[in-house]
Amino acid sequence: MAGVSGKxxxxxxxxxxxxxxxxxxxxxxxxxLLTLLSAILGPLRPVLIQYTLxxxxxxxxxxxxxxxxxxxxxxxxxxxxxQFYQTYLANWVGQSVxxxxxxxxxxxxxGFKLKYFDRTPIGTLVTRVISxxxxxxxxxxxxxxxxxxxxxxxxxxxxxxxxxxxQLSIVSLxxxxxxxxxxxxxxxxxxxxxxxxxxxxxxxNTFVQEHITGMNVVQIFNREKRxxxxxxxxxxxxxxxxxxxxxxxAFYFPVVELLSACSLALLVWWGGKEALSGSxxxxxxxxxxxxxxxxxxxxxxxxDRFNILQMGxxxxxxxxxxxxxxxxxxxxxxxxxxxxxxxxxxxxVWFAYTDEDWVLKGISFETKPGERFAFVGATGAxxxxxxxxLNRNYEFQKGQILxxxxxxxxxxxxxxxxxxxxxxxxxxxxSDSILNNITLGDPSITEEQVREAAEAVGxxxxxxxxxxxxxxxxxxxxxxxxVGQRQLIAFIRAYVYKPEILILDEAxxxxxxxxxxxxxxxxxxxxxxxxxLIIAHRLATIQYADCIVVLDKGKIVEQGSHQQLLMKDxxxxxxxxxQFKDS
Numbered sequence: 001m002a003g004v005s006g007k008x009x010x011x012x013x014x015x016x017x018x019x020x021x022x023x024x025x026x027x028x029x030x031x032x033l034l035t036l037l038s039a040i041l042g043p044l045r046p047v048l049i050q051y052t053l054x055x056x057x058x059x060x061x062x063x064x065x066x067x068x069x070x071x072x073x074x075x076x077x078x079x080x081x082x083q084f085y086q087t088y089l090a091n092w093v094g095q096s097v098x099x100x101x102x103x104x105x106x107x108x109x110x111g112f113k114l115k116y117f118d119r120t121p122i123g124t125l126v127t128r129v130i131s132x133x134x135x136x137x138x139x140x141x142x143x144x145x146x147x148x149x150x151x152x153x154x155x156x157x158x159x160x161x162x163x164x165x166x167q168l169s170i171v172s173l174x175x176x177x178x179x180x181x182x183x184x185x186x187x188x189x190x191x192x193x194x195x196x197x198x199x200x201x202x203x204x205n206t207f208v209q210e211h212i213t214g215m216n217v218v219q220i221f222n223r224e225k226r227x228x229x230x231x232x233x234x235x236x237x238x239x240x241x242x243x244x245x246x247x248x249x250a251f252y253f254p255v256v257e258l259l260s261a262c263s264l265a266l267l268v269w270w271g272g273k274e275a276l277s278g279s280x281x282x283x284x285x286x287x288x289x290x291x292x293x294x295x296x297x298x299x300x301x302x303x304d305r306f307n308i309l310q311m312g313x314x315x316x317x318x319x320x321x322x323x324x325x326x327x328x329x330x331x332x333x334x335x336x337x338x339x340x341x342x343x344x345x346x347x348x349v350w351f352a353y354t355d356e357d358w359v360l361k362g363i364s365f366e367t368k369p370g371e372r373f374a375f376v377g378a379t380g381a382x383x384x385x386x387x388x389x390l391n392r393n394y395e396f397q398k399g400q401i402l403x404x405x406x407x408x409x410x411x412x413x414x415x416x417x418x419x420x421x422x423x424x425x426x427x428x429x430x431s432d433s434i435l436n437n438i439t440l441g442d443p444s445i446t447e448e449q450v451r452e453a454a455e456a457v458g459x460x461x462x463x464x465x466x467x468x469x470x471x472x473x474x475x476x477x478x479x480x481x482x483v484g485q486r487q488l489i490a491f492i493r494a495y496v497y498k499p500e501i502l503i504l505d506e507a508x509x510x511x512x513x514x515x516x517x518x519x520x521x522x523x524x525x526x527x528x529x530x531x532x533l534i535i536a537h538r539l540a541t542i543q544y545a546d547c548i549v550v551l552d553k554g555k556i557v558e559q560g561s562h563q564q565l566l567m568k569d570x571x572x573x574x575x576x577x578x579q580f581k582d583s
Contacts (some may be wrong), residue, residue, distance in 0.1 A: 010467075013320070020101060021140075027092065028093050031089040035152075039149045039153040040156060041078060041079045041082065043156045043157045046286075046287040048066075048072055050283035052064075054281045086145075090140050090142075094139065106129060111328040113274070113329055114393045115353065121202075127202040128203055128319055133315065141487065142308045152294060160407075160521065161288065168270070173272070173290055174270075175259040175260075179259045179299055183489050185350055189567045193248065194307070196244070197311075198314050199240040200234070205232055207231060207325060256299070260296040262484070267285075268289075278463070326580060332409070333413065333415075334410070338415075341402055342403075343404045343533030344367045345401070346371075346400075346440075347401070348364055348399040349366055349389065349396050350362060350398035351382075351385055351389060359552040362397075363399070363555075364397075365461055365547075365556065365559065368531075368546075372545040372546050373531075375534070375535045378416075381553065390503070392413060403501070420499055420503065421494035421497050422503045423487070423494050427486040428478075429478030433471045434474060435450055437469040442497075449496055450492065457491045459491070459522070462488070491519070491523075495525075500531065501533070504523060504527075504533070507535065518573070539579055545561075550565065
């Protein structure tokens with residue numbers, strides 16, 4: 001990668017970017033032809049102006065002057081037409097490429113393990129998917145094709161200059177080596193600055209996203225001033241990264257103007273003497289003045305274009321970093337989970353989030369189809385890890401997990417998850433209607449089915465009291481609803497999908513007693529007739545489970561029904577007595 005190798009320009013990385021142009025290769029090729037034509041048409045103007053001045057003005061020839069004027073107008077119109085379509089098509093290709101790339105990156109992110117999101121700031125991913133990809137479009141709209149066009153124009157201009165008058169050409173180009181040296185130094189400084197800018201943008205996005213999401217914590221703990229100071233420090237670094245580019249531009253462009261003025265002065269001094277002696281025509285002198293502007297302007301713009309290209313390369317390096325990340329759940333199963341009954345077996349399962357820091361140690365249990373299995377234990381005992389493994393959000397290291405006698409890794413991942421419904425403690429709702437949050441955009445689920453499910457779960461009363469009932473917009477993360485209401489919507493969501501296996505993770509831990517009663521009835525309704533794994537801190541919600549598993553430090557220490565565990569006089573009884581000692 002360019003940022004790692006330290007190269008001024010990484011051709012292998014650029015070649016990889018160009019691979020995404022393949023579906024639009026015909027348009028890209030035609031745009032290249034227009035760029036070539038534009039680079040040739042521009043230098044023709046000084047040639048025609050030289051001829052007009054020498055042949056139709058210095059030696060008056062009114063008919064020829066009219067003809068040359070018409071030709072110049074037609075040339076200008078043709079040049080404008082070519083530049084319009086070249087600009088339009090170059091931008092069209094760029095936008096098409098980033099549309100495809102953005103979809104690929106988002107598809108890649110959707111397949112990442114949850115472990116990846118545990119370690120990667122969300123703001124960084126937002127930067128990659130949006131602003132970093134946007135810089136890649138500039139590679140095509142303002143970068144590579146324009147640079148090629150400018151280089152061709154420079155070659156054509158210099159060739160015409162030497163073909164016209166080699167002495168004037170040498171005088172005009174005396175300052176060119178100094179300009180090339182300055183351009184090279186400018187490009188090196190900006191490469192480093194642009195990499196720093198992308199890093200600071202990602203950090204700024206991460207900070208803002210996290211702190212706006214957690215604004216209630218900031219305000220509750222009176223951290224506004226401290227967080228503002230931290231933001232100012234990050235914002236200062238972002239400003240400093242941009243100031244470096246401003247400083248480089250402020251130094252470079254006056255140098256270009258100074259060198260351009262020197263070339264023009266040398267040309268006027270030398271060319272003027274030659275014109276007075278008759279060695280150079282006045283048309284040639286005027287043409288060479290125009291050639292100098294045509295030389296220095298593209299060279300100055302080349303630095304700008306290369307900056308844009310470099311920014312796009314830095315962005316593409318970061319985007320390809322996401323595409324090259326192998327953090328997805330391996331989906332090599334060939335078994336379709338068409339008729340799952342819900343027979344679950346854990347056989348000596350060991351699991352760690354990192355290395356061998358085991359969260360689960362030799363977990364073994366078996367549920368029959370339709371049974372309600374509950375898991376209890378202290379925070380960090382491994383309850384949530386068990387359900388994450390069953391749904392293949394994380395991969396276990398040792399042991400075996402079977403559903404209906406088949407290893408879960410043998411099932412197709414999407415097919416497996418279609419048969420497992422989950423109601424989490426922290427219900428996530430999108431900024432959309434209640435209906436869409438329940439169906440998640442599945443066209444096979446009708447509004448009538450949703451209403452029936454809400455009635456069955458006991459949530460229809462509160463929904464129908466809302467303005468617009470099922471069309472009510474819950475806003476970001478469902479912030480306008482109570483915790484209990486969000487939980488009930490999650491129950492409806494699980495109910496309408498009719499999963500054979502249902503997982504309830506702390507579904508009543510954060511609700512009041514009235515909501516708990518509603519959710520308890522909803523739990524009984526949706527768990528009836530299907531295999532259910534229930535994680536709960538409140539033991540009153542799981543007393544009627546077919547089996548209760550007690551976990552401690554990643555191990556199963558007790559297992560049995562509510563009455564059986566009370567009779568064992570073990571950890572479950574201790575937990576039970578702690579919760580119900582007042583009553």
